[in-house]
Amino acid sequence: MAVNLDFAGQRTAYASHGMHSFAARFPPQLARWGIERFSDLGERVLDPMVGSGTTLVESRLLGRHGLGVDIDPLARLIAGVKSTPIDPSGLAAGLSAFHARARLLFHDLRLAREHGIPFHDAFREVAIPDFPNRDYWFLPNVVEELALLRHLIDRVGDVTLRRFFYLAFSSTIITKSASSVANVRDLAHSRPHRVAPARPPDVFRAFETRLARLERSMAEFAASSDPRGSARVIGDDARALPLPDASVDLVFTSPPYVNAIDYPRAHKFSLFWLGHALGTSSEAYRDLGRRYIGTDRVPLALCRTLARRTSGLGALDRVLDRLADADPRRAGIARQYFDDMARVIAEAGRVLRPGRHAIVVVCPSTIAGVSVPTHELLAALGEMSGLLSHVETHSRVLDDAKRQLPIVRGRFGPGMRTEYVVVLRRT
Ligand SMILES: C[S@@+](CC[C@H](N)C(=O)[O-])C[C@H]1O[C@@H](n2cnc3c(N)ncnc32)[C@H](O)[C@@H]1O
Structure with a gap:
């Protein structure tokens, strides 16, 4: 019997499905x-x-x-986070604690910039990662702001919440639209090419916007999980x-x-930042690229x-x-x-x-x-x-x-x- 499997015009981003861009998903x-x-x-x-x-x-x-x-x-990170329900009240509490800490830190960053204090003097404990062509793909301010966020996320005690934050972090870089905080466009679909942003991206704002969206998606998923x-x-x-x-x-x-699709080439933009959390390094990830089917x-x-x-x-x-x-x-x-x-x-x-x-x-x-x-x-x-x-x-x-x-x-x-x-x- 012929079945229609086109699903034309149907909503595909329900529950947690739309939490992170990914090339060649099926509906x-x-x-x-x-x-x-x-x-x-x-x-x-x-x-x-x-x-x-x-x-x-x-x-x-x-x-x-x-x-x-x-x-x-x-x-593996995206699939794991999207399919693990998080209780909405626990998530809301985790998010508000995170927001409070992030606001303070970003306030300090603004002050340091106003007073001309170099980032590594103001935030001695925050590591800035080094990876190939970092300053080609990310503006200097973006590098500092992502480093601050990553520092905060690394310190979230609950592992499920921490992975949720890593997913949100990655989704500010790998997006379908022009809204990536990296100097690239439509990373989810094309081979990366550099696009200088019209205005310097506001990383903190982009991250907060993503978190709010992901919180809604997770609530819908948790409520409808069997x-x-x-x-x-x-x-x-x-x-x-x-x-x-x-x-x-x-x-x-x-x-x-x-x-057809070079996943490692697009995903390296997040892997540069999250390799430590995903158990890999830039070099290991480059070698792994040869093993993809x-x-x-x-x-x-x-x-x-x-x-x-x-x-x-x-x-x-x-x-x-x-x-x-x-x-x-x-x-x-x-x-x-x-x-x-x-x-x-x-x-x-x-x-x-x-x-x-x-x-x-x-x-x-x-x-x-x-x-x-x-x-x-x-x-x-x-x-x-x-x-x-x-x-x-x-x-x-x-x-x-x-x-x-x-x-x-x-x-x-x-x-x-x-x-x-x-x-x-x-x-
Ligand atoms: C077309 S995508 C799957 C998309 C998925 N159906 C979805 O809805 O998101 C193909 C996947 O195969 C993975 N892949 C490539 N080589 C693999 C291997 N040797 N073992 C397991 N997965 C592999 C890629 O990393 C990619 O995530």
Whole structure:
């Protein structure tokens, strides 16, 4: 039976969904459809590439036990905070204590500036982080103000509240609009390019505005969460899931697209500031960038070797051979992508209980003029694993206004406007 999964014009920022920008999210209504149709109350729903946590939030709202995995440390923070309800009175008390301390400190900062006292003399205990091109991407005053805020947040005693503040902090930098306090625009969607702000940003004000919005979102989420459900981020690599065989009831996920969105490149703007809180450093994060599925950071020599390898799946090898003739480098990147996705699909099959479903939401693409039907190839990889059989595929039209996927032309082919919801079942 044909179902309409477009959800055109529907509100996607309800509950905690809109708390932080994130590229290529799927609409919460899509996760809701999958969870309601393919799982029951109290069952375990896994998203092995959980991104901003849409599946976890919906699992929590629907009384399921959501489990999330993502390689990106910022994604793990966002997914965790968004799917952990905070009691509104505790949150209000935490926020007002924070505001009181922040107001005092920012007052001192104004005085110090008026009297020409250098920041490090006025605030000896506040560390200013050092990272590549810091003063290119952030104005000097912004650096000082972010350092003050971070100093305050690091000292919030309650870990749930502290993580909530880190999320608010990150969302003043990574935004969809021109309102980032960094010298960049639309960090959530594009490759960062420098844009000098018309006026110096007021970091304290931007942060307070974000906090007020996030407080409302959290209140809506906490009020509508089903206490029979739960949500947890449990790991970092979809290719090696920290779960026993046959232990989950539904896998619902959307993988990255080949060579399309560079999460580390955009997220580093928050990671520079929050690395200490997320257990990473600028250098470690740069190295981690090569391990993301879909990355284009595959060394050229490896691309050449990969480009002429075979997978054992005729349809995939035919597409990738055509691509190798057109563009060996991209063929290597795509081969690496499908090798990785074969491992993810096999892992999904391993952890699913027999008879249960894995749903993969994915876009086809055109790379160097060669059409790559990713949805068909992933379904075929599922069959090839011997663990999953293909049940059905639905298509959905993307809502241009929401820009949930990058409409990248030229390099990546025509804009991605149709995506597919591939339903597989554990044999
Ligand atoms: C399209 S996004 C998922 C968006 C998510 N559905 C949402 O609504 O926010 C794909 C995610 O895959 C993650 N990813 C890439 N490589 C991964 C890996 N090896 N293991 C787990 N996650 C990975 C990326 O960090 C990114 O968050």
